[in-house]
Amino acid sequence: MKSYFRPEIDAIAGYVPGEQPKMPGLIKLNTNENPYPPSPETAKVLHNFDIDRLRRYPDPTADKLRDLFAADLGLKRENIIAGNGSDDLLTMIFRAFTAPELPVAVFEPSYSLYPVLAAMQGAPVYRIELDRNDFSYPADAVKQAKDANLLIVTRPNAPTGNCVPKELVRQYCAEFDGIVLIDEAYSDFAPDNCAELATEFDNVLVMRTFSKGVSMAGIRLGYAFGNPDLISGLMKLKDSYNLDMLTQEVAAANYADKNYRQECLKKILAERERLTAELSNRGFAIIPSQANFLFAAPPDGDGAGCFAHLRENAVIVRYFPGEVTGKYLRITIGTPAENDRLLEVITSKYPCLN
Ligand SMILES: Cc1ncc(COP(=O)(O)O)c(C=O)c1O
Numbered sequence: 001m002k003s004y005f006r007p008e009i010d011a012i013a014g015y016v017p018g019e020q021p022k023m024p025g026l027i028k029l030n031t032n033e034n035p036y037p038p039s040p041e042t043a044k045v046l047h048n049f050d051i052d053r054l055r056r057y058p059d060p061t062a063d064k065l066r067d068l069f070a071a072d073l074g075l076k077r078e079n080i081i082a083g084n085g086s087d088d089l090l091t092m093i094f095r096a097f098t099a100p101e102l103p104v105a106v107f108e109p110s111y112s113l114y115p116v117l118a119a120m121q122g123a124p125v126y127r128i129e130l131d132r133n134d135f136s137y138p139a140d141a142v143k144q145a146k147d148a149n150l151l152i153v154t155r156p157n158a159p160t161g162n163c164v165p166k167e168l169v170r171q172y173c174a175e176f177d178g179i180v181l182i183d184e185a186y187s188d189f190a191p192d193n194c195a196e197l198a199t200e201f202d203n204v205l206v207m208r209t210f211s212k213g214v215s216m217a218g219i220r221l222g223y224a225f226g227n228p229d230l231i232s233g234l235m236k237l238k239d240s241y242n243l244d245m246l247t248q249e250v251a252a253a254n255y256a257d258k259n260y261r262q263e264c265l266k267k268i269l270a271e272r273e274r275l276t277a278e279l280s281n282r283g284f285a286i287i288p289s290q291a292n293f294l295f296a297a298p299p300d301g302d303g304a305g306c307f308a309h310l311r312e313n314a315v316i317v318r319y320f321p322g323e324v325t326g327k328y329l330r331i332t333i334g335t336p337a338e339n340d341r342l343l344e345v346i347t348s349k350y351p352c353l354n
Pocket residue numbers: 031032084085086087088111154158183185208209210211217221222
């Protein structure tokens with residue numbers, strides 16, 4: 001059939017999200033979800049929800065949630081926009097700041113959705129390579145970003161798990177003549193974050209998600225904060241009612257229960273440390289992680305083979321083919337029992353060194 005699509009759409013393969021298989025007994029460590037459920041407060045809200053309210057549209061600007069985030073960050077509601085997952089915010093940000101004559105600069109490797117969104121806009125992509133051994137960041141990134149209008153810094157980075165030093169991000173923000181988006185999807189697992197840069201600079205947006213540290217990938221909620229002029233511009237681009245009513249209610253209840261969340265985070269960080277040590281003892285090379293996953297290369301450098309071996313044994317992790325990334329696997333930190341099973345399967349191919 002003749003294509004009726006814009007040429008840009010015909011040219012792209014489309015983003016392939018991590019698989020969500022439903023096999024019973026499967027150990028699912030492939031999409032960096034939280035292994036623990038949200039706060040029990042969430043269940044109370046759902047239980048008491050008056051379904052008659054669903055006849056009405058939700059709050060179009062999610063003010064209750066924005067106020068909650070604002071209070072936490074020492075900002076105002078006007079500094080914050082909420083999205084249907086941070087992917088929704090990324091769509092708005094690419095529509096706002098990229099076009100055929102407005103390129104975007106991304107680090108390589110980083111979140112593979114960014115170039116897909118750029119392709120939808122017909123926007124050129126400048127790829128700034130991270131160091132091939134330790135995935136550290138170049139000091140001259142802004143020079144490499146040339147005339148880009150948007151520079152995306154993922155911190156901690158995905159899929160590598162390391163953090164670019166905050167002072168280097170500050171330098172990028174000061175030098176770059178465009179919008180710097182700091183994607184903090186995994187910052188709950190890191191020792192620090194870049195929130196202050198959103199007030200220090202007019203050209204900086206910081207973006208977070210409920211999908212990882214807050215344990216709510218299923219409800220789809222992300223938020224971004226920065227200068228009110230940037231936020232009001234983005235508001236023009238969002239779907240009128242981009243956050244449904246249940247999401248707004250349930251997310252607020254879960255977010256407010258900070259103690260519970262901290263307890264879950266502590267358990268994940270302890271397992272991250274254990275898994276790092278155990279995999280090292282099986283000869284894996286591991287990038288020191290500040291996220292809820294490890295980027296780990298098996299001793300034979302055969303990422304694809306190790307991925308297949310795990311899969312045959314019903315353990316699903318993520319594999320990114322490619323000259324640099326193909327040696328590694330990205331392994332989400334699971335519960336202690338899930339991690340034990342992962343180690344058991346790994347040990348059958350790569351025995352302990354001592
Ligand atoms: C770096 C990064 N940014 C954004 C997202 C999207 O998150 P969300 O579930 O909020 O759309 C992901 C999801 O894996 C991610 O890894």
